[in-house]
Amino acid sequence: MDFQPFSYRADPAVPPFPDDRAVLFFDGVCVLCSGFARFVMRHDNGARIRLCAAQSPLGQAIYRHYGLDPVKFETNILLARGRPYFKSETFIETMSILGGVHSVWRLLRLCPVFIRDRLYDPIARNRYRWFGERNACYVPGPDDRGRFLE
Template identity: 50%
Template sequence: MHSRPAYSYRSDPAVPAFADDHALIVFDGECIFCSGWVNFVLRHDSQGRYRFITAQSPLGEALYRHYWLDSRSYETNILIENGVAFLKSEGTLRMAAGLGLPWSLSSAMRIIPRALRDPLYELVARNRYRIAGRRNACFVPTPEHRSRFIA
């Protein structure tokens, strides 16, 4: 897996400028499974730690390309925290850890090598539309949560 230096997107002219003062979750807005995860995070993120953007947005697509990901299949959520991108199982476990107890206990799963965790993540990601379905349009946040989304 390739990695980039922290905040590398700031110097990439293809990535529109955005507020990166909070951790950002980039997700497939057409995926019901992914949208369910976002709703879960919104319900449990009492500190307002995370901001969100759909992968289908211009910024989401630019971030996927910046991190050498396919900007059409969206088979991983991206967590950008302190300017660093975390993908697949690592990103998901870090997201859960940021929600506090009891969700932070999931960090214990990081003792399992990524080489074992990521294939399971990839299996779910490849089958996410079969598991939960697909929206005809991108996820739209409720008015209550609109401020947590980057346009």
């Protein structure tokens, strides 16, 4: 899939949101996904990444905009500089934005996307069974609420 940067801005179904920083859309009831979101918050000292639960109205609209199932959330989505990243690229680009020691994950790009995503897909498909599922979306603490989009 090749999308024009910031294509969501022209989609009337996507509500406007601040996109001056990267935004990570994640499954808020998935223990693995919300754990990744907490990891990002802990290690993103420069607050370069905002977060948004896929279950939110904005998250739903973004998933629909990119032709993805707005119920199953079989990939996190990272929007960085208006460009969408999916599956393994979401993880790699998020780590790149965090910088420092996390940048080493960019080496995964030496492996072709189709191989990386063949490893990603079974984890995404089985994430609730393997890691668990919350009854409600992850709720950030008071110190982190400003980093979340609704």
